Amino acid sequence: MHKWFYTKMAIGNIGKNRKIILPYLIMSVGIISMFYIMHAIAVNEGLASLPGAVSIIAILFFGTVVIGIFSAIFMFYTNSFLIKQRKKEIGLYNILGLEKKHIAKMLSIETLFIALTALALGLFGGIVLSKLMFMILLKLLGFDVTLKFTISGISILVSVVLFGGIFLSTLLFNIGHIHLARPIELLKGGNLGEREPKSKWIMALIGAISLGAGYYIAQTVESPLEAIFMFFIAVVLVMIGTYLLFTTGSIVVLKMLRRNKDFYYKTKNFTSVSGMIYRMKQNAVGLANICILSTAVLVSLSTTVSLYMGMEDVLESRYPHEIGIMIPDGIPENQEKVTAMVHRLADERNVELEHFNTVRTKGFPTVVEGNEFTVDLENGFDYKMSFVQLVPLEDFNLLENSSTSLQENEVLIYTNLEMLGLESIVVGGNEFLVKEELSDSLLEPKTESALAMNIYVVVEDIETLHHIYNTIYGEEDQTLDYISSIDVAGTEEAELAFNYGVYGGIAEFDFAVRADSRMLSKDSFLSAYGGFLFLGIFLGTLFLMATVLIIYYKQISEGYDDKVRFDIMQKVGMDESEVKSTIKRQIVMVFFMPLIAAIVHISFAFNVIVKMLALFGFSNISLFMICTAVTVLIFAIIYFIVYALTARAYYKIVQ
Amino acid sequence: MVILEVNNLKKVYTTRFGGNQVKALSNVTFSVEKGEYVAIMGESGSGKTTLLNILAALDQPTSGEVLLGGKNMKNIKSSEMSAFRRDHLGFVFQDFNLLDNFSIEDNIFLPLVLAKNDYKTISAKLSPIAKKLGIEEILPKFPYEVSGGEKQRAAVARALITSPLLVLADEPTGALDSRATDHLLELFTKINREGQTVLMVTHSTKAASHAGRVLFIKDGEVFHQIYRGDMTTESMYQKISDTLTLITTGGLQDA
Numbered sequence: 001m002h003k004w005f006y007t008k009m010a011i012g013n014i015g016k017n018r019k020i021i022l023p024y025l026i027m028s029v030g031i032i033s034m035f036y037i038m039h040a041i042a043v044n045e046g047l048a049s050l051p052g053a054v055s056i057i058a059i060l061f062f063g064t065v066v067i068g069i070f071s072a073i074f075m076f077y078t079n080s081f082l083i084k085q086r087k088k089e090i091g092l093y094n095i096l097g098l099e100k101k102h103i104a105k106m107l108s109i110e111t112l113f114i115a116l117t118a119l120a121l122g123l124f125g126g127i128v129l130s131k132l133m134f135m136i137l138l139k140l141l142g143f144d145v146t147l148k149f150t151i152s153g154i155s156i157l158v159s160v161v162l163f164g165g166i167f168l169s170t171l172l173f174n175i176g177h178i179h180l181a182r183p184i185e186l187l188k189g190g191n192l193g194e195r196e197p198k199s200k201w202i203m204a205l206i207g208a209i210s211l212g213a214g215y216y217i218a219q220t221v222e223s224p225l226e227a228i229f230m231f232f233i234a235v236v237l238v239m240i241g242t243y244l245l246f247t248t249g250s251i252v253v254l255k256m257l258r259r260n261k262d263f264y265y266k267t268k269n270f271t272s273v274s275g276m277i278y279r280m281k282q283n284a285v286g287l288a289n290i291c292i293l294s295t296a297v298l299v300s301l302s303t304t305v306s307l308y309m310g311m312e313d314v315l316e317s318r319y320p321h322e323i324g325i326m327i328p329d330g331i332p333e334n335q336e337k338v339t340a341m342v343h344r345l346a347d348e349r350n351v352e353l354e355h356f357n358t359v360r361t362k363g364f365p366t367v368v369e370g371n372e373f374t375v376d377l378e379n380g381f382d383y384k385m386s387f388v389q390l391v392p393l394e395d396f397n398l399l400e401n402s403s404t405s406l407q408e409n410e411v412l413i414y415t416n417l418e419m420l421g422l423e424s425i426v427v428g429g430n431e432f433l434v435k436e437e438l439s440d441s442l443l444e445p446k447t448e449s450a451l452a453m454n455i456y457v458v459v460e461d462i463e464t465l466h467h468i469y470n471t472i473y474g475e476e477d478q479t480l481d482y483i484s485s486i487d488v489a490g491t492e493e494a495e496l497a498f499n500y501g502v503y504g505g506i507a508e509f510d511f512a513v514r515a516d517s518r519m520l521s522k523d524s525f526l527s528a529y530g531g532f533l534f535l536g537i538f539l540g541t542l543f544l545m546a547t548v549l550i551i552y553y554k555q556i557s558e559g560y561d562d563k564v565r566f567d568i569m570q571k572v573g574m575d576e577s578e579v580k581s582t583i584k585r586q587i588v589m590v591f592f593m594p595l596i597a598a599i600v601h602i603s604f605a606f607n608v609i610v611k612m613l614a615l616f617g618f619s620n621i622s623l624f625m626i627c628t629a630v631t632v633l634i635f636a637i638i639y640f641i642v643y644a645l646t647a648r649a650y651y652k653i654v655q
Numbered sequence: 656m657v658i659l660e661v662n663n664l665k666k667v668y669t670t671r672f673g674g675n676q677v678k679a680l681s682n683v684t685f686s687v688e689k690g691e692y693v694a695i696m697g698e699s700g701s702g703k704t705t706l707l708n709i710l711a712a713l714d715q716p717t718s719g720e721v722l723l724g725g726k727n728m729k730n731i732k733s734s735e736m737s738a739f740r741r742d743h744l745g746f747v748f749q750d751f752n753l754l755d756n757f758s759i760e761d762n763i764f765l766p767l768v769l770a771k772n773d774y775k776t777i778s779a780k781l782s783p784i785a786k787k788l789g790i791e792e793i794l795p796k797f798p799y800e801v802s803g804g805e806k807q808r809a810a811v812a813r814a815l816i817t818s819p820l821l822v823l824a825d826e827p828t829g830a831l832d833s834r835a836t837d838h839l840l841e842l843f844t845k846i847n848r849e850g851q852t853v854l855m856v857t858h859s860t861k862a863a864s865h866a867g868r869v870l871f872i873k874d875g876e877v878f879h880q881i882y883r884g885d886m887t888t889e890s891m892y893q894k895i896s897d898t899l900t901l902i903t904t905g906g907l908q909d910a
Contacts, residue, residue, distance in 0.1 A: 196756070196797055261774045261778075262773070262774055264774075265764065265768050265773070265774040265777065266768070266771075267768055267769055267771050270761075270764075270765075270768045270769075274754075274756045274757050274761065275756065277756060278755070278756035565754055565755075565756070568752045568753075568754055569754070569765070569769075570737070571711075571713070571746060571748070571752060572741070572746065572752075572765055572766050572769070572813065573737050573738070573740050573741025573742075573766050573769050573770070574737060574769050575734065575736070575737030575738070576737075577734075578737070578769070
């Protein structure tokens with residue numbers, strides 16, 4: 001046979017199947033570009049030299065791994081679509097006399113062409129776009145520096161090896177598949193498996209229970225730490241529920257509809273219900289995939305956008321003052337040294353101390369039962385507990401610049417979350433009357449959501465404070481936590497110098513002391529949240545591409561299946577407009593079901609995500625709500641556009 | 656009473672770029688009386704399928720006219736065409752054309768449901784037909800679960816359930832084995848005796864030998880016809896066979 005025979009044939013095949021191969025190729029190019037960009041940025045030397053880059057580099061490497069794994073799964077998935085569509089063609093070649101080894105040779109050449117094209121274009125696109133992406137990332141991170149950006153040899157190598165491997169595996173899968181099949185099976189190809197699906201009640205029930213349990217967990221999670229543990233359980237339950245309900249629940253419901261004769265034998269319902277049973281059998285898994293992917297896009301985008309946009313709020317709530325210094329279990333001499341240092345630094349660095357206050361406190365974890373603050377000495381802290389912070393009145397009055405007075409058995413209380421509304425409290429075996437529950441205090445800003453509830457109990461004097469604490473723990477502890485807050489005024493340079501000075505100064509003390517600077521933390525916040533946002537957008541785009549391609553292939557493969565059925569219906573007397581409206585109703589139902597399910601998932605996940613965001617110090621629930629709503633809206637619009645475009649491809653086939 | 660009247664039907668196909676013209680039907684004229692059982696015979700490419708498609712209003716003639724139940728099909732609006740076809744014609748196809756995702760029962764119901772009848776009406780119509788065709792047991796089954804002969808009987812039931820003026824059968828025995836063929840042809844004879852008008856297109860001599868009249872088409876024209884009169888099926892078979900031989904060898908002129 002001619003030397004170039006198989007090559008010619010392979011090129012011809014790619015051309016003939018461009019309708020299904022082209023989207024696969026474009027998607028491969030996109031995935032390769034994204035992988036290259038992510039990897040190239042992660043290994044960029046300039047980035048590593050920036051302050052706070054450790055977390056962002058970790059995030060980017062994590063992203064690289066996610067994209068790598070996802071690419072493999074996704075390319076296999078689309079490949080199985082491709083080969084299913086081409087079964088008939090391959091069967092025909094087999095019957096016309098091409099041996100299986102010849103077909104394997106032909107497929108290998110095809111894959112080689114596709115892989116080379118995808119890698120060449122993907123890497124080219126990646127190299128061109130990586131500079132732009134890098135600049136966007138730096139902007140997000142708040143760096144104004146211009147970094148040299150080079151083509152990364154190692155990234156090219158990693159991409160080629162990874163994607164070369166993926167293409168090779170899909171090829172081996174296809175060859176193995178064809179090798180096992182008999183020609184007649186190949187010829188029948190897609191027409192197999194038209195059996196009516198059975199109602200699997202138990203599976204549907206398990207699905208419903210699983211979904212319900214996932215939703216219930218997401219709804220009832222109360223504290224952020226609990227949210228972390230429960231979130232993954234809830235996600236797994238909801239995923240199981242989604243798959244089971246799409247695959248079996250839908251069939252059960254449709255069959256119930258079919259059993260209702262008066263409903264079923266209406267012109268509209270008759271063709272829709274039976275058509276849907278047939279469709280759901282073939283598409284349930286694909287639709288469940290779309291649903292899960294859509295949910296992933298929505299969650300990753302809405303949370304990362306919220307975190308980034310709410311960063312200033314987070315900084316404000318986490319650092320109410322420019323600098324906070326804390327001496328745990330300290331004695332007065334420690335605090336004197338700190339105070340001296342602060343004054344000295346303020347002089348040296350030319351800043352004015354606008355606010356400098358120290359509150360002495362002693363805290364312990366507690367469980368609030370009625371009006372009693374009980375302490376469990378046996379077990380450690382768990383996520384249902386709150387913290388009590390005892391504060392002497394003297395310090396409170398100094399901080400608030402007030403002149404409140406308290407009787408011996410009276411306290412003031414304040415929490416960072418909702419009000420407790422107690423008349424009296426019992427703590428350390430003594431009962432105190434609540435003189436007032438404050439609605440606002442400089443001790444800590446009020447917030448909608450926090451890691452744990454802090455209950456501030458302002459007591460008459462230091463002796464009372466020690467008495468309560470030592471009664472609980474049965475000790476003679478005279479130490480206190482000294483919490484200082486500082487605000488300064490001066491030029492930006494002077495303030496920066498002051499902040500660095502505090503960090504340097506406390507490092508030299510011989511007792512435990514910690515400082516937090518809002519100014520110096522901002523960089524690491526920007527780096528982490530900017531990194532998250534970048535990753536969120538990147539993964540969101542990737543998942544979206546996957547969703548789009550799955551939708552496209554579904555429309556195409558269904559178009560060919562449905563063509564036959566609608567031909568028959570037209571012959572027995574269904575007119576064209578009826579055919580059109582039936583088709584429309586079916587594809588609208590099929591393709592918007594995953595979107596609607598995804599939106600329901602998001603709504604139920606809202607509570608647990610809010611709780612988790614509190615771990616990042618994010619408490620602006622309304623901002624998160626807006627971000628989620630906007631993300632859902634934009635996603636729905638894109639989804640609709642994709643649907644409209646692919647629906648046209650579908651109609652073309654069916655008509 | 657004349658049910659179907661076909662006058663000077665002509666159909667010319669033009670190739671895509673307008674180059675060649677292919678005459679599928681040159682001049683076909685015939686009519687079918689109520690209660691008749693007519694078979695149209697011809698070789699592949701003689702224009703049988705084109706004729707059937709035009710009769711079924713699935714295709715338009717180049718010239719000439721078709722009157723069904725006295726109504727000129729040209730005057731029916733395209734929006735009403737589907738309803739007209741559904742109410743006045745029943746179809747039986749060579750490859751059954753049953754929908755895989757409907758049970759046999761639902762396949763038979765399909766035209767009635769499309770005509771917006773309620774469930775009571777349609778289920779009342781089903782049982783006598785199912786009984787007549789002997790398909791009561793397979794009603795809840797799906798097409799892939801039953802034999803070819805049963806599928807074709809289900810298709811006949813679907814054609815009959817609207818009580819159409821005319822049943823059009825296109826090569827109905829083409830995909831059946833000899834036993835199923837015999838069974839189906841007996842069925843057609845039976846429903847014809849009960850008054851149903853049937854027009855069958857076939858190139859099977861056996862299928863045609865059951866008809867009351869056989870029209871032969873050659874090169875797009877009605878070439879010859881045979882009336883059964885009081886002939887037995889066997890002698891009818893013989894006569895058709897002889898006629899076909901004469902047509903193929905070119906010896907016979909219009910009788």
